[in-house]
Amino acid sequence: MTHEIIISGFGGQGVMAIGKTMVEAGMEEGLFVSWLPSYGPEMRGGTANCSVVLSDQPVGSPVVLNPNELIAMNKPSLLKFEKEVLPGGIILINSSIVELKAQRSDVSAYYIPCIEIANDLGNPKTANMAMLGAYLEASGVLRPETVHRMLAHIFHGPKAGLIDINIEAMSRGAACVSGG
Amino acid sequence: MAIVYQKSKALTDKELHYCPGCSHGIIHKLVAEVLEELDLIDSAIGICPVGCSVFAYDYFACDMLEAAHGRAPAVATGVKRVHPRSPVFTYQGDGDLASIGMGEILHAAIRGEKITTIFVNNAIYGMTGGQMAPTTLIGQKTTTSPLGRDPSHCGGPAHMAELLATVEGAAYVERVAVYDIPRLNQAKRAIKTAFEMQMQGAGFTFVEVLSACPTNWGKTPLEAAEWVRKEMVPVFPLGVTRDIRKGAAK
Amino acid sequence: MAFELWKGNEAIAEAAVRAGCRFFFGYPITPQNEVPEYMARRLPEVGGCFLQSESELAAINMVYGAAGAGARVMTSSSSPGISLKQEGITYMAGAELPAVIVNVMRGGPGLGTIQPAQGDYYQATRGGGNGDYRLVVLAPNTIQEAVDLMQEAFDIADCYRNPVMLLADGMIGQMMEPLEWHEPRHRELPPKDWAAAGLHGRGSHNIINSLFIDPLACERHNNRLQEKYRLMEQRELRFEERGCEGAEVLFVAYGSPSRIVMSAVDLLAAQGVKAGLLRPVTVWPYPYERLAALSREPSVKAVVAVEMSAGQMLDDVKIAVGGCKPVTFVGHTGGVIPTQHEIAAAALAALGR
Numbered sequence: 154m155t156h157e158i159i160i161s162g163f164g165g166q167g168v169m170a171i172g173k174t175m176v177e178a179g180m181e182e183g184l185f186v187s188w189l190p191s192y193g194p195e196m197r198g199g200t201a202n203c204s205v206v207l208s209d210q211p212v213g214s215p216v217v218l219n220p221n222e223l224i225a226m227n228k229p230s231l232l233k234f235e236k237e238v239l240p241g242g243i244i245l246i247n248s249s250i251v252e253l254k255a256q257r258s259d260v261s262a263y264y265i266p267c268i269e270i271a272n273d274l275g276n277p278k279t280a281n282m283a284m285l286g287a288y289l290e291a292s293g294v295l296r297p298e299t300v301h302r303m304l305a306h307i308f309h310g311p312k313a314g315l316i317d318i319n320i321e322a323m324s325r326g327a328a329c330v331s332g333g
Numbered sequence: 334m335a336i337v338y339q340k341s342k343a344l345t346d347k348e349l350h351y352c353p354g355c356s357h358g359i360i361h362k363l364v365a366e367v368l369e370e371l372d373l374i375d376s377a378i379g380i381c382p383v384g385c386s387v388f389a390y391d392y393f394a395c396d397m398l399e400a401a402h403g404r405a406p407a408v409a410t411g412v413k414r415v416h417p418r419s420p421v422f423t424y425q426g427d428g429d430l431a432s433i434g435m436g437e438i439l440h441a442a443i444r445g446e447k448i449t450t451i452f453v454n455n456a457i458y459g460m461t462g463g464q465m466a467p468t469t470l471i472g473q474k475t476t477t478s479p480l481g482r483d484p485s486h487c488g489g490p491a492h493m494a495e496l497l498a499t500v501e502g503a504a505y506v507e508r509v510a511v512y513d514i515p516r517l518n519q520a521k522r523a524i525k526t527a528f529e530m531q532m533q534g535a536g537f538t539f540v541e542v543l544s545a546c547p548t549n550w551g552k553t554p555l556e557a558a559e560w561v562r563k564e565m566v567p568v569f570p571l572g573v574t575r576d577i578r579k580g581a582a583k
Numbered sequence: 584m585a586f587e588l589w590k591g592n593e594a595i596a597e598a599a600v601r602a603g604c605r606f607f608f609g610y611p612i613t614p615q616n617e618v619p620e621y622m623a624r625r626l627p628e629v630g631g632c633f634l635q636s637e638s639e640l641a642a643i644n645m646v647y648g649a650a651g652a653g654a655r656v657m658t659s660s661s662s663p664g665i666s667l668k669q670e671g672i673t674y675m676a677g678a679e680l681p682a683v684i685v686n687v688m689r690g691g692p693g694l695g696t697i698q699p700a701q702g703d704y705y706q707a708t709r710g711g712g713n714g715d716y717r718l719v720v721l722a723p724n725t726i727q728e729a730v731d732l733m734q735e736a737f738d739i740a741d742c743y744r745n746p747v748m749l750l751a752d753g754m755i756g757q758m759m760e761p762l763e764w765h766e767p768r769h770r771e772l773p774p775k776d777w778a779a780a781g782l783h784g785r786g787s788h789n790i791i792n793s794l795f796i797d798p799l800a801c802e803r804h805n806n807r808l809q810e811k812y813r814l815m816e817q818r819e820l821r822f823e824e825r826g827c828e829g830a831e832v833l834f835v836a837y838g839s840p841s842r843i844v845m846s847a848v849d850l851l852a853a854q855g856v857k858a859g860l861l862r863p864v865t866v867w868p869y870p871y872e873r874l875a876a877l878s879r880e881p882s883v884k885a886v887v888a889v890e891m892s893a894g895q896m897l898d899d900v901k902i903a904v905g906g907c908k909p910v911t912f913v914g915h916t917g918g919v920i921p922t923q924h925e926i927a928a929a930a931l932a933a934l935g936r
Contacts (some may be wrong), residue, residue, distance in 0.1 A: 173759065177588055180761045188586075188759040192614055192697065214810035215758050216920050345788070376781040378652065390790045396779035398651045399792040401674050406642035411648025411656070412779070414606060414632045417782050437644070440637035502854065 154209045156294045157217040159234050161202035162226025162247070169283030170204040171224065174285060179207040187215035197317040200229055207294055222292055224284060226267070228253060243291050245284060245330075263291055263330050270325045276315075279322035286323025290330040308327060341365035343374045344517055354554025356544035357386055359511045361393070361454055363521045367528055368395065378412050378421045380405040382429035385459040389424050403434025406441035409448045420528060422449040428458045431467040431491045438497075445502030445536040449527045452493060455544040456565060463549035467491040470568055475549075481513045487571070490568060494541045498574035504536030506575040510543040510566065512558040519571075535577060586761035587598045589825035591726045591751065592617035592659075594762060595685060596625065598733035599657050602767060604683070605631030606656040608645035610638055610664060613697040614753040618659040639664040643671025643684075643716060651673040651791035653778030655737050660687035660897035661753075663694060663701050665711075670744055673712025676808070677793025681740035683733070684718075685749045688891075689719065690918035698777035698918025699753035699839055704895035707750050708867040715805055717812045719743075719819050720867040722750045726760040728864070736769035741772045743811055750866060751875045753892065754839040754920070821864035822873060830859030833908075834931040835900050836889040837863045839920070844889050851930060857882075858930060866896065874903035885933035889913045891927055909933060 158175065162168040169190055176186040189204045204217035222243040225231035229249045231244070238244055240259040249268035265287045271280035289297050301320055308315040343365035352356045370375050374395050379387035383402035390397035400408040405423035413421045430438050430452050441448065457475055458464040464477040468490045470479040482489075494508040505527055509520035520542055526539035543565050545557035552560060589597070596618045605621040619635065626633040636642035642658050649656040660668060665686045675682055688703050690696035700797050707720045719739050723729035740747040779789045795801035825831065826848060834842055836844045841862045851858045861877055878886050885910050888900045894912050904910050913929045915921050927932075 155732065173588070176759060176761075180586055180588055186761060188588075188755065190757055192753070192757050211845075212760070212842070214843040214923055215754065215760075216843070216922075217922075218922055375783055378779050378781055380648070387794060394788055395780075396781055396789045397791070398648065398779050399678070399790070399794055400647070401644060402648075403669055404640070404671070407641040407644035408648035408651070410634070410636075410641075411608065411645035411650070411654075413648075414634060414645075415649045415652040415654040415656075416780060436637055437641055440641065442636075443637075444807070484778055530875040 156207045156221050156292060157219070158222045158224065159202055159217050159220040160205065160206040160224040160226070161200065161230030161234060164201045167228045168201050168226055170253070171202055171281050171285050171288075172205045173301060175205050175207065175288075175295065177303060178295045179300050182295060183207060185210060185212050187212040189215040192316065200227070202230065203328070215229070224288060225251060226281075226284065227251060231255070234245065245287055245291060247284060249280070261291070263287060265326050265329045267326070270322055274318050274322055276318050279319055280321045282322040283326035286326030287330050288322070290327035297327070318329070341369045343368040344392055345394050349392060350388060351385065352548040354545060354547035354557055355385070356455065356542070357453065357544050359517065360451065360520075360544065361389065361540050363511070363517070363524055364422070364451055365393065367429070367521065367525045368420075368498070371525065371528055371532070373420045373528065377422065380409045380412065380415065380421070380423045382425040384426035384429045386424055386453065387460065388424060403429050403432070404437055405429065406434065406437040406446065406448070407448065410441060410444070410446050411448060413448055413573050420424055420449070420531060422451060422528070424451045425453070426459070427452070427454045427456065427466045427468040431493055436477075438493075439500070442497050442500040442503045442537045442539070447531055447534055447536060449531045449538045449540070451474045451524065451545045452539060454493070454541055455546040456490070457546050457549045459546050460550055468569075470564060475488065479498040494539070494568065494569070497539050502535070502537050503536040503539060503575050505530050505573075506511070507539075507573045508541040508543065508569055508571050509562055512545070512561045516571070541569070543571075559562045586763055588759055589726055589762050590617060590757070590759045592687065592756040593621045593728060594666060595659070595733050595749065595751070595756075596621035598730040599737070600625055600629060600631075601685065601764070602655070602734040602737045603875060604655045604657050604737060605629065605630070606649045606654045606712060607633045607658065608636050608642040608649070609658045609660065610636050610642050610655070612661045612664045614689060614699075614756050615659050615661045615685065617756070618685060618687070630930055634685050639667035640670060642838055643668040646682050647671050647675055647678070647680060649782065650675065650682045651678065651779050653775045653780045657683040657685065659686045659687065661689045662691050662700070662920055665706070669706070669712035672718070673710070673716060674793050676712075676716035676718070677714065678791050679744040680746070680791065681737070681738055681744050682746050683736045683749065684746055686753065686754040688750065690916060696918040697753065699891060699920060700916065700918050701752060701838060701840070701891040702864065702893070702895070702916060703750070704890070706893060708869070716808060717815070718746050718748045719815055720748045720750050720865060722866045723755060724838050724841045724862065724917055726755065726758070727762040729755055730762055731765060731767070732864075733767075738767070738772065740771040741775075741813060742770055744777075745811065745815070749839065752839050753918070757852065779852050800870045816868040819865060820868045820870060820872040823862045824877070825860045825862070827855070827859030827861060827877055830857050831882060831884050831934060832856065833877055833883045834859040834860045834889060834926075834930070835863075835895065835896070835902045837866055839890055840889045843921055843923050844926055847926035847930065850923055850927040854931075856934070858932065859935065869899050871899070871903040874900065875905060878904040878908050883908055886910045887913060887926070887930050887933055889921060891915055891920065
C-alpha cells in the first residue's frame with residue numbers, strides 16, 4: 154500500500170500543515186512516511202505545495218510526480234496538477250474558491266466548501282481541517298481518530314476548546330465526500 | 334649586580350626576523366610588556382596575520398593562532414566566544430587589516446567583540462615586496478604605484494582609527510607612534526588601556542601604531558623614523574579617536 | 584522505539600547539539616536556513632553560542648578560531664556559501680583542526696538555483712581549497728542517516744584532527760521524515776592538549792598554524808597529512824548495497840538520487856529486470872574496491888551512475904569499473920530531480936532492451 158499525495162494552494166491556506174498532519178498521523182499508525190515541501194520563491198506569498206508519501210514500505214523517492222490523490226486548495230493548483238493524477242485517483246477541490254470542475258473522467262472528484270464550513274463554525278482557520286477530514290474519508294488511508302488524538306496533544310490548556318471545533322470541521326468535510 | 338633591563342617574559346627566545354629599523358620588534362615588545370604587567374601571559378590567546386608579522390606566533394610566549402590573510406578578527410571572535418574570560422588579541426598589518434580584512438575588522442568592531450587589535454600601519458606591503466597598501470600616502474611610490482599613489486586612480490589612504498571611531502561597538506580607539514621615547518611610552522599606555530578595557534568587558538579595543546618600513550621605503554632606519562614623524566603623522570594624526578569612558582567619539 | 588517527525592535541517596542541527604557541538608557560526612543561505620535558525624534557539628539552552636557572521640568567509644574563520652581554541656564547532660551553508668568557505672577549510676586541514684561543515688547542496692554554477700543538486704561533488708571530495716588535503720565526506724540519503732552520521736561526524740573530526748563534511752542536498756534538508764534518536768557510538772578520543780586555550784600553567788605555548796615556510800618542513804607536514812588520509816581511507820569507508828546479488832544492472836548513486844534509484848529498482852523488478860544499488864555513504868573515502876568487485880560479477884551487464892549533476896561521481900565510478908563493463912549515466916543539473924521512470928528507462932537501454 155502506497156499513497157502519494159500532492160497538496161497545493163496559496164501560502165497561508167494551511168497546505169503545509171495538512172501534509173504535516175497526514176505524515177504525523179501516518180507515523181502514529183506505523184506507516185513509512187515522507188513530507189517534502191516546495192521551497193521556491195513561491196513560498197513567500199505565492200502558491201505552495203507539498204508532496205506526501207504514506208506507505209507500508211520504506212519511502213524511495215519523496216518527490217510525488219503522479220499522485221494517487223490531489224488536494225487542490227486553489228485554481229492554479231487544479232490546473233497544474235489535475236493531469237498528473239493517476240487513473241483511478243482522487244481529486245479534492247476547495248470549492249469555496251475554485252469554480253472549476255475536474256475535467257478527468259477516470260478519477261473521482263469531490264468538492265469541499267472549506268471556507269463556508271470553517272466560517273459556519275466561526276473559525277476560518279479550520280478550513281484546512283475540513284479538507285483533511287474529506288481526504289481521510291475519500292482515501293480511507295488514515296483513521297480520523299488518530300488525528301483527533303493528535304489534536305488533543307496540540308491544543309491544551311486555554312486552547313483545549315479548539316479540539317472539538319477542529320474535529321467538527323473534519324466531520325463536515327468528510328460528510329461532503331460521503332454525502333452524509 | 335642589579336638587573337636594569339630584561340626581555341619580557343611574554344616573548345620567547347626566538348630571534349626576530351624583522352629588518353633593521355622595522356618597528357615590529359618595538360611593538361612586539363610593548364605588547365609583551367603589557368601582557369606581563371597585567372599578568373595576562375598565562376591566559377592570553379593571540380592571533381597573528383599574514384604579512385611581515387606572520388611569524389609572531391613564534392615570538393609571543395602565550396598560546397597563538399595563525400590566521401588566513403585578513404581573517405584574524407574572525408578567528409579571534411571564534412576564540413573569544415569559546416573563552417570569554419581570556420584576553421584575546423589580534424596583531425595585524427595594513428594590508429591584512431585595512432585591505433583584505435576590512436570586512437572582518439569592521440564587523441568585529443560592530444559586534445563589540447571583546448578583543449584587542451594591534452594595527453601596525455607602515456603604509457606599504459612589506460612581506461610581498463613593497464606594493465601599495467590601503468594606507469599608502471598620496472604620491473607615495475611603491476612597486477605597484479611606481480609614479481606615486483594617484484587618488485583619481487585608486488583613492489586616498491584609509492584612516493582606520495577614524496573609521497572605527499564611528500562604530501558603536503568600539504570601546505577604545507587610539508592612534509600612536511613609536512618613533513621617539515615619548516611616543517613610545519604613549520603607545521604602551523594605549524596598548525595597556527586597550528587590554529584593561531577588554532578585560533573589563535567594555536567592547537572592541539583598537540590601537541593603530543604608525544610604523545616604519547625602511548627596507549621598502551628605501552630609507553635608513555633614522556630617515557624612516559623621521560618620515561613617520563614628518564609625512565605620516567600629518568595624514569594620520571595621533572590621539573584617541575574613541576573612548577566610551579569619556580562619552581561618545583571625539 | 585519512539586519515532587519523531589523531523590525536518591532534515593532541524594534534525595541535523597539537533598544531532599549536532601546531541602553530539603556535544605556548542606558553537607555555531609554561519610550566514611543565511613537557502614535551502615539550509617533552518618540549521619542556523621534552530622541553533623540560534625537551541626544553543627543558548629545548552630550554554631553554547633550561536634553567532635551569525637557577516638559573511639561565509641568570516642563564519643569559517645570563526646570556526647577555525649573556535650576549533651583552534653578547543654571547542655566542538657560547526658558551520659552550515661549551501662553551495663555558493665561553501666565555495667566562500669573553502670579558504671577556511673583548507674586552513675583547517677593544514678592546521679589540523681577538527682570541525683564539521685554541512686553543505687546542503689543547491690544547483691550551480693554561480694548563484695544557480697535553490698533547488699536540490701549535487702554539483703559540489705568534486706569540490707567536496709577533491710579538497711575544494713588549495714593544497715593537497717582531504718575531508719571525510721558523509722552523504723546521507725535519509726534524515727535518520729543524516730542524524731546518525733552527524734552525531735558521529737564530530738568524533739571523526741576529533742579523532743583525526745581534520746574537518747569533516749556532511750554533504751546533503753536541498754531535498755534532505757527540506758523534507759520531513761520520522762527518525763529515532765540513537766546514542767551515538769562514542770570513540771576513544773585523544774585530549775585536545777594541542778589547543779590554543781591559554782597556557783594556564785603549561786610550560787610551552789601551543790601554536791595553531793598551517794605555515795611551514797621551509798619546503799622540506801612543508802613536505803614533511805604534507806607526508807604526515809597523507810598518512811592520516813590513508814588511515815581515514817582504511818577506517819572510515821562506508822557504503823550500502825541493496826539487491827546487488829545476481830543483479831543485471833548495478834546502479835551507483837549517493838544521497839537523494841539513491842532513494843529515487845530504489846523506486847526505479849521496483850519499477851524494473853515489475854518488468855522482470857533485477858537491479859541492485861551500491862550507495863557510497865562516504866563519498867570520500869570512496870568504495871572503489873567494492874564497486875570494482877561488484878562490477879566484475881558475471882551477472883552485471885551494465886553499470887548506471889545516477890546523480891544530480893552533469894556527471895562528477897561518474898569519474899569515480901569509471902575509475903572503479905575500469906572499463907570492464909559499460910557505464911552509463913543519468914543526471915540532471917540546476918535543481919531538476921531525476922525521475923524513477925527515466926532511470927529505469929536508462930537501465931533498460933543499457934541492457935539493450
